[in-house]
Amino acid sequence: MINSSSDNVKKLNSINRRMFITGSLKFFIMIGIISRLFFLQVKENKKYLTLSDKNRIREWKLAPVRGEFHDYFGNVIAGNFEAYQLHVIPEQVDDFRYVIYRIKDLLELSDKEFKKVIKKKNEIKSWETLIVSDNLSWQKFSKINNHLYDLNGVKPVISISRNYPYKENFTHLLGYVSQANQNDIERTDSIKKNFVPGLKVGKVGLEKTFEEKLIGTNDIERYEVNAYGRRINQLEFQKGKKGKTLRLTVDTEVQKLANDLLKEKAGSICVMDIYTGAVIAMHSSPSFDPNLFVFGISKDDWQLIRNDPMKPLVNKTLQGNYSPGSTIKPIVALSALENGIINTNFTVKCTGKTEMYDQTYHCWKKKGHGFVSLRNAMKQSCDTYFYEIARKLGVDKLSETAKKFGLGEKVFRDLFDIEKKGLIPNTQWKKNALGKGWLLGETIITGIGQGYIQTTPIQLCLMTAQIANGGYKIYPHIVAGDEAKNKPDDYYTPLYENSKNMRIIKDAMFGSTNEVMGTSYRSRIDDPEYQFAGKTGTAQVKKITERERELDLKTFEIPYEQRDHALYIAFGPYKNPRYALSVIVEHGGNGSTTAAPMATKLFKLIIDRHKIREAMNDKKYLEI
């Protein structure tokens, strides 16, 4: 008994001692867990709260509403329209097969389109939106709406999309929008920032240039999602900003006329305000409907545009490098006058052809013009006269004057990335570019705008404008209000040495249009209100052989690609000039028969529109 109880005491001592050790251990472990909790929940709370929100909140961006383009008078030339679309969320459909076949019947989808939809469906998650059709006609849209009762899970949606109401009229100026690709996203930050699948961005033209301003900002929907990415409920809707609307200086009426005049022809028409540099119209033909690109152009349409021999994809106004032909003559004459090579009394005898440096140079008039002075030579576009003064002037001095008047340089600077510089050759250029010395014969043909010299239609228009305004530097612009913001220092500085020379040139151009024997006499307008002065040009596409010269073929007898380009530059009204234009018709034959008559029609409209334009300005001031 004693033994057993002492054993018990010993055992009890041991167990109590060990209980104490265990108890203390438990206490410290408990403290450890509490401090861990404290660390996670109190100290690091912010970090984990952020992580938890990152888990549960997801943003959905919606495509931003693109800014519009307006013409000078506020007409929408690139706007937005409501596109009727059909969306399906596969998981909300009880019987997907039934519904999709039903839709196929209702929309009369072709097998190809149908396969595309099925493929798209397999690529997305079941709770994501499947866009069955992105641009339905009203008829089909209402048909679907009528059948909604047995199409559950199908959502007819109205979405905002780009629309060009004037179709092909502004295509080259505005460009077009289409789905953004990887390149667009990498190139432009604003596209990257606002990107959503199916976002449409500017591909060329002003749509591309002003992407940053036009794009706007996304609507943002914030949803709470579960671990599988399914939306549980909407937390917030943040309305985005519509892109900026840009008002252009162009006049839709003039633009439409330009489009009509050049229908079925390849070429370009530009009209410009000679004092402000505001572009009134700028058209390149043939054009195409930019609306085709908004939802992705079909293969057939694309092939049609791409393979057109008249090259509708080329913006001829900015990208077309043409020999200016006789339209360069005002500059040649001006250069000769400015440099004191000739005066108004200087005469040359034109016999139809002239021998210089073992080469025969022909005047366009076989019989010759006889004795011609500067004014007559301009009026009748006598080539011989200009051969002679170009020879005397030399190409370097000529190129100096030409460059002063805006040739050989981008007219819009960085506004259009596609714009070409043209080429104003001089001796230095040839040495650098071709590694050969300049030949005198080359100077002679440069005098009538042939040879190396190349200009774009917009350059010719700017040149004409600067002659018309009396020889002052202007900077063309398209966006209204742009000129005030960044007026360069040399804006409206004189480009001439002697203003008398400018008057001589303008007078000679007046003669060319309004006097008998003038090359564009037949296109004149006698009413002084509309009266204009101009200069024709006919640019050879290929060298004329002796045989062809003898044949003296009519334009329609020559194959299309070999016909001459027809050019015309003009400004008007002659008294108090305000507008300058350039017309180029590719392979149009003769400047005086093809291009100049277009100017007549254009000036009639431009000058009528001028009053409305002025009234618009006055009204603007009154409102202030």
Place this chain on the structure above:
Amino acid sequence: MYQHTRLTTNRLGFFQKFRNFDYILLFCILILGFISLATMYSTDGGEVLFHTRSHFVKLIVFTFMMLIISFINIKFWFSIGYLTYLAVIGLLIATYLFGITSSGSQRWINLYFINLQPSELMKVFIILCLAKYFHRMKIENVNSIYTILTSLIIIVLPMGLVIVQPDLGTSVLIGISGIAVLWFAGINHKYFIYTVLGFVISLPFIIAFLKPYQKLRVLTFLNPDRDPLGAGYQIIQSKIAVGSGGIFGKGFLKGTQSYLEFLPEKHTDFIFTLFSEEFGFVGSALLLVIYAIIIYRIIAIGASCRSYFAKIFCYSFGVAIFVFITINMSMVLGLLPIVGSPLPIMSYGGSSMLATMIGFGIVMSARVHNQQIIA
């Protein structure tokens, strides 16, 4: 002589037994049951669905069972110590042979009216068995080779049967329960030190023998970010849930991590995470305090018991409950690798609750019959 007289007068009436109840312990268990019910309601997304209903039924049934156990004399529990152990071993063998396989391990056995996880029961019955084994042992025999070997076999046998299921977590917990008894029985402390040293040294070899998924768990524990969407997902999401709870929590039924299904296993092993997210640091600390009171009461009951068997059972069960709680919490707080171990009472799961309630019942019985001497 005095003892003898006490022995004869020791037959307690029904109301005396009621008086002897530890009401603090009972109250804490009921509170815990209520909290677990509310949490389960939250895991069901604020509706009374399957888990809540099932948990509620189990809670009611097992609480009554605990009360019944506590009314039965501790002598009875002493007498069936070996029998229950052998019965559970039998169930483990049956599980090994005919068990139900679920998510890659064979842990459950179908007893027609209930799917039982015998390994959970073993956590308690191993304590009962070993407590009985050491009850009558003379102090000088405790450290004999024979005793140590026998007790080690008693521990290792169920561990082995559980490890083959495979269920490393439960196996370790069974081992810890058994070792707790050995510790209180007075086995020389140097053995424990040697074992710990031996374990540390052999750790690299043990890792080499681990199954790939177990190795992954260890690696994930060491660096949860190495595979945030795969193996590290659970622990990262669990930490986010706990951490985002803050001081006062996101509010009842407002735990975004759980109701948006970012939390894995939220009914069972990660129930504390959900609780912690919704009730914050304050709530979690309160829960820990309740557990601490329960453990304290178990130890206090052990201290008040006259019989060595009751004492050793209470102390060991106290340690076991403490270890279950700490391992579960450390796991969800990212302090330990993920091993399957439920939080007593809180976690969904009948077997775990059954075992815990049996344990509480025996402790309560020890309290009611604390003057009982077991010869």
